[in-house]
Amino acid sequence: MNWAQHYDPLGNALLSTLVAALPVVVLLTSIAFLRIRIHLAALMGLAVALGIAVFVYRMPVITAGATTLYGAAFGVFPIGWIILNIIFLYQLTVERGHFATLRDSLAKIAPDPRVQVILIAFSFGAFIEGMAGFGTPVAITGAILIQLGFKPLHASGLALIANTAPVAFGSLGIPITTMAQVTGLDAKEISMMVGRQLPFFSLIVPFWVVFAFAGWRGMRGVWPAALTAGAAFAIPQFLISNFHGPWLVDILSGGCSIGALVLLSCFWRPKADWAPPAESHAKGAESPAPAPDRSASPPGESGPLVPPRKQLLQAWLPWGILTAFILCWGLRDVKGALDHLGAPKVAVPYLHHVVQRMPPVAPPDAAPEAAEFKLNVFSATGTGILLAALVAGAV
Template sequence: MTWSQNYSPLGSIGLSALVAALPIVTLLGLLAFYHVRAQVAALAGLLVAFGVAIFVYQMPLSLTLASAGYGAAFGLFPIGWIILNAIFIYNLTVETGQFRVLQKQVSAMSGDRRIQALLIAFSFGAFIEGAAGFGAPVAISGALLIGLGFRPLEAAKLALIGNTAPVAYGALGTPLITLAKITELDLQLLSSMVGRQLPVFSLIVPFWLIAAQAGWRGMVAVWPACLVAGGSFGLSQFLVSNFIGPMLVDIISAIFSMGAIVVLMKFWRPKDMQENAVTKDAAPEAVPVDGPAWKAWLPWVFLSVFVFLWGLPVIKKALNAWFAPAFEMPLLHKAIMRVPPVVVQPEAESAIFTFNALSATGTALLFAGFLAGVVLGLKPLQIVKVYGRTFWSVRVSLLTIALMLALGFTTKFSGTDTTMGLVMAGTGWWFPFFSPLIGWLGVALTGSDTSSNVLFGNLQKVTAEQLGLSPILMAASNSSGGVMGKMIDAQSIVVAAVATGGHKDSPDAGTVLRSVFWHSVALALLVGVLVMLQAYLWPWMIPTQ
């Protein structure tokens, strides 16, 4: 027996969209305005989503509960698994005292906190996004910034804003590879189109990041560094995406960006140095450190190498061949039909949970952490104790992530998120402006550019064909606009709060959300303006066969 989604259950798409928005409004409202704990807000949003799905959309109770269970499982694995092991690596470096050494070396490269923010939040975060994605860049960048003396809220905000421009090419191009599969559009054309949109924002984001951190004057004082960081990243992003493909865009661009900043520091320094007042709370004192200073970099080198290797298709395939059981979710798999105009023909939704414990990015982080612990001189029992303390410190946050993803999957399978997307799709001539906002909405709801492309990729293509617009432009805009929603999706907000938690003045999820919400909205609107220009004034920017 199957159940078909109904995107206008109240007979009016506008009224249906208002009701469909209630779960996300509940979640964000409780977080942003009522300072409710994240897990409580997530549970409240989930209960509202249940009510909307069951009583308005007439979704069977069994399917509603199964959708939430599927989301909760996905929240714990792979998302929670990544967060747990990323924080584990950071805690190892603190336990051995190596983070103090790393801190001093980064400060020696540039003691200016704005340059450190560019290096860690923008460039290094982009490298991790390209190799892993799924929350890892925010978790790792946030923890690193905390260790360098950044205030917890500031570290969370910078990690989130910095993790925008690279997202469409994250996890070795997974969002665009998925978009091409869903829409049956040419992958290289999609990669090229996104590569003619996001480089503009790769140039803008470093300036935006530092302005958010240090104000307009503080940003102007380091404009050469912002220009070098963003310019080198954007140029590499354009070239690789247009002439090679989507898989290595972020990794190559991030390496060039980090290298360019390091080279610039050899010849230029900001006149008004802004240094962090590093407190004991930033990275707790540990045992005295012996040995060469380069050992402090080993955990992060191991992390980068393991994550990159785990992302290679040949290694991922081999690991999955050893152990990657897949389970069809009971009651849910192929039981829900997506219908036009979201898809050309009605199709059943898959619901398969893959427990790829060996090939998961979190496992790469776990192996990197244990290897780092051994190399840094910890005994196996000490490493296990650090891991136990790490798990205990994030246990509530793992529950929160599970609840957030349960909410996201409930809205996805009930069709409420599609209702909201269809409202924007009905804007006619203005559709190119709203097209990236659909992607933004998709990422804000699901926490993933890949998931947003699955949800709305076909909708973008079909609407473009009906309006006489380029399907390549509109489908690509879904992914480009989606990246700006990454900083406000519930998953990223919780990850940022977890990564910067456990310190004095650590922010809650609501505080983090308020600090980045309008940045996300403003950048998404700018993407809309760019797409309008490309659709009507600069069509030469759209790639063709």
């Protein structure tokens, strides 16, 4: 028995929209204002969504339950599989001491904390977003900033702000491809439309993240770095999303942004060492966050010592190997060959070809929605990350 989607169940477009938004409102309100733990807030949002689906939209209970299990399975694989393996690679670099060298090399490129925020939170964070996504870049870049002396709350907040520009494409374009699967639209067309809107925000975000950290006066001192990082990210973001697709947008754009900042650092530095005033500005929006504590640096040094070239190579090698594997796993021919090794599809009971999309969202002759769980272990991005981590650990 099919269930036909009804987009205005209450007979009022505004009221139906407000009711449909309730799960998201409950989730965000629970986290931001009620201070409820994230997993509990997510369960509350899920309960509200199920209630609205069953009692407002008249979705059969068994279909709503099947949808919930389908979404949970997708959260475990491929999303959870990606997060698990990127954290494995991260912990591997930490245990071998490579992560500290990576941190010091980034700090030496940008001794000024304002430029560090741009380089690490925005540029390097976008690079990690393209490979792992799903909150991983916030965790990794936040850890780097904390080790550089930033307070944990400020580090996490700055990392979250910086992660707004690349998050639409996520890990190998998964948000775009998932939307294509759900809507039946072409993934490349969605990529093109997203890629024509986001570059404007990508130009703004580096300025925004520095403003959040250092205030207006602090931002003015590093505007060349903010403009360079934003432009070096926004231009490739537009070109790749429009002429290639969503899969490699963040990886290549983030890499371009890092490279541009490295080149800029060869001939430009902020005019003077920056430090926030002893007292906050009167206006909260212009109050800079406390500067990182640099008391751990050797006397007379403005930042960490330059690590030996061999250590630098060892520190960056795992991420280079990861990039190579991710680029390889992103190729359609490689994915197709790996899928031939085994990629079983399981039709979700009580959901597969049960939901019928209706006009105007779908054409009148649209087929019922397919709901198949694809267990493509070999071609999954998380598997590529796991192999990259194993290779990086062996060399």
